[in-house]
Structure formats: structure tokens, C-alpha cells
Amino acid sequence: MRIVIAGGHGQIALRLERLLSARGDEVAGIIRRAEQGDDLRAAGAEPVLLDLESASVEEVAALLQGADAAVFAAGAGPGSGTARKETVDKGAAVLFADAAVRAGVRRFVVVSSMGADPAHRGDDVFDVYLRAKGEADAYVTRLNALDWTVLRPGALTDAPGTGLVRLEAHTGRGAVTRDDVAAVLAELVDTSATAGLTLELIGGSTPVTVAVKSVAGN
Helix, strand or coil, X not given: CEEEEECCCCHHHHHHHHHHHHCCCEEEEEECCHHHHHHHHHCCCEEEECCCCCCCHHHHHHHHCCCCEEEECCCCCCCCCHHXXXXXXXXXXXXXXXXXXXXXXXXXXXXXXXXXCCCCCXXXXXXXXXXXXXXXXXXXXXXXXXXXXXXXXXXXXXXXXXXXXXXXXXXXXXXEEHHHHHHHHHHHHHCHHHXXXXXXEEECCEEHHHHHHHHCCC
């Protein structure tokens, strides 16, 4: 498969790139800064330089031509203000989805956040973030031209992955390692039977492959 990842230098994206390239997939990661390219190459991915905050749908669609799947893993980051939650967490996700439709890429996986909700109230940065992610998710899930899956991980940690998770429509609050999020994403990209599902993810007791298969088609 050829898979294009938005936010290619993110902590989850780099882990995902390693997994995908190790199994033989062709992976491209979209990055904003050229100096990030070496990290992607080390992960086995092709770096593609493009700023999703200023790019056009046509530019992004050109990058997606010929891809089998697209993964939106971009984010403004914890140090950013409310404005970039709108332009990256929402705006770039909408742009990437529209570009996928234009390029004819059906399989589309979104890395969202537990608690994402377009009706979330509040004006603090994290409130704006959850609302922006929720609005982006709502937009993607209305696009019939995409076989979308939305993944909403719980609190992220850098502990080593266990390979054991809980993946359900509603899991309740909990933590999950970035390693395990990447492992689940690698399975989801390959599992089109999870199209149309919004899934929450936390650490658990079920092996990743079993967890994904158990929700597929539900």
C-alpha cells in the first residue's frame, strides 16, 4: 500500500511510519519544515514538504494521487494557542479530507482525541481544541466519498507499548501509550471493515490485532 500521513513528524506519526515501512508499505509523511526530513527517512518514510495551514486543496490532492490510504495525524501541539487549534486541528483536517475526496483516496483514518465534541463548551485552549477536533470529525464523517475511521485515544503516554488495548465505541477515560496508538492505526489502515466507526482507545487486555478485528464491521 501507499499511505500518506499528514503531520508526518508527530510522535504518533513517526511510530506509525516505522511500523508501516517495516511491513513493506510505501509511506509518505507531510511535514512543514525541511529539517524534519531526516527523522522521517530514518523511520522509512518519504518526507513531503507542505504547510497544510496555507496549502490549497489542489496542492494536497496532488500529493495524494495514487495513494491507497490517508491518515490525518497532524496537530497544532500543546504549546499552541487557540488560533492554531482552528487552523490545524480543524482546518487542516477538513482540507486533507477534501483533498482525499478530490484525489479519489477512499480509505481515510483520523487521529482525534477522546472528548472531541463540536458542542464542547468553554474558552480555554483545551476546550477550543476538543471543539475543533469534534468539528473536524463531524465534517469527515459526513463525507460519503470516504471510507473513514475516527480513532479517539485517551491520555497519551511515552511508556513502552504493551500491544494490549481496549478499542470500543465508548471505553471510558484512560491512558494509552503512543506505541499502542500507532499499532492500532497500522491495523486500521489495513482494515476497511472499520469504515464508518468512531472508536475510543485506551490501554487494556486485548491484543491489538484481535481488538481491531473484533470491532470490524460493527
